[in-house]
Amino acid sequence: MYSILQKIIWIVIIKPYKSLNLRSGGPHGELGASLRYLSQRYSMPYPELKAILTDIGTEELAHLEMVSAIVYQLTRGLTTEQIKNAGFDTYFVDHTTGVYPQAASGEPFTANTFSVTGDVLADLHEDLSAEQKARLTYDNILRYADDPDVRDPIKFLREREIVHYQRFGEALRIATDNLDSKNFYAFNPSFDKK
Known part of the structure; x- marks a missing residue:
């Protein structure tokens, strides 16, 4: 268990924006990251690792909230013409301006994009890779967001x-x-006993 300290880490205020490809539920998104880390923590064999995964998984939920606020603020108040011009019309048909977790490509969120193996080394290596992919996604967003x-x-x-x-x-x-x-x-410390 963990407790939540409700503290705003960033106030997100966005004006309508022409690019609407920012999504929360992509293969390297915040929703998958939070679920990955909060699920992996149960099989971690050492208390320090459980604490790290809990801390980061909880922070990823805050990131999901920030990304969702950005997506919502980018889409609220758009005219039908702006929706069409931004290529947002197919999303709009299903979700209006609700925040639905999907990739920039339009693929809905799926848990198939992350793994929880129960092996401390495999899971931590996946986590290292996931953070690099998340950084890359933000790098790519920064390339086109002005x-x-x-x-x-x-x-x-x-x-x-x-x-x-x-x-x-x-x-x-x-x-x-x-x-x-x-x-x-030689052995999986999350499962094998010496």
Whole structure:
């Protein structure tokens, strides 16, 4: 269990914007990240790793809230002409301006984009990779977003993905330091007993 401190980490205020390809539920999105980390924590064999995954998974939920606020503020109040011109019409037919988790390509969120193996090393390596993919997604958004009201929170989110990557590196070091073996892959400390 964990408790939530309700504190605003970033106030997202966005004016209508011409590009509407920012989505929360893509293969490298915040929804998948939060579910990945909060699910993986149960099989982590060391309390420090459970704490890191809980912290980062909870922060990813806050990131999901920020991304959702951006998506909503980008779409609210648009005219039908703006909706068509932005290529937002197919989304609008199903969801109006509701925030539905999907990729920029329009694919709905699916849990098939992440893994929970129950193996501390496999899961932490996946987490390191996931944070790099999230950073890359934000890099790509920054390449086409020109509105400072969009860019500033995206820069903040990108920075946090780098911090998460560093924390998962720390978690991997904690895991390997706790493995009493020259061959880290000799057993799964989440499952096998020595």
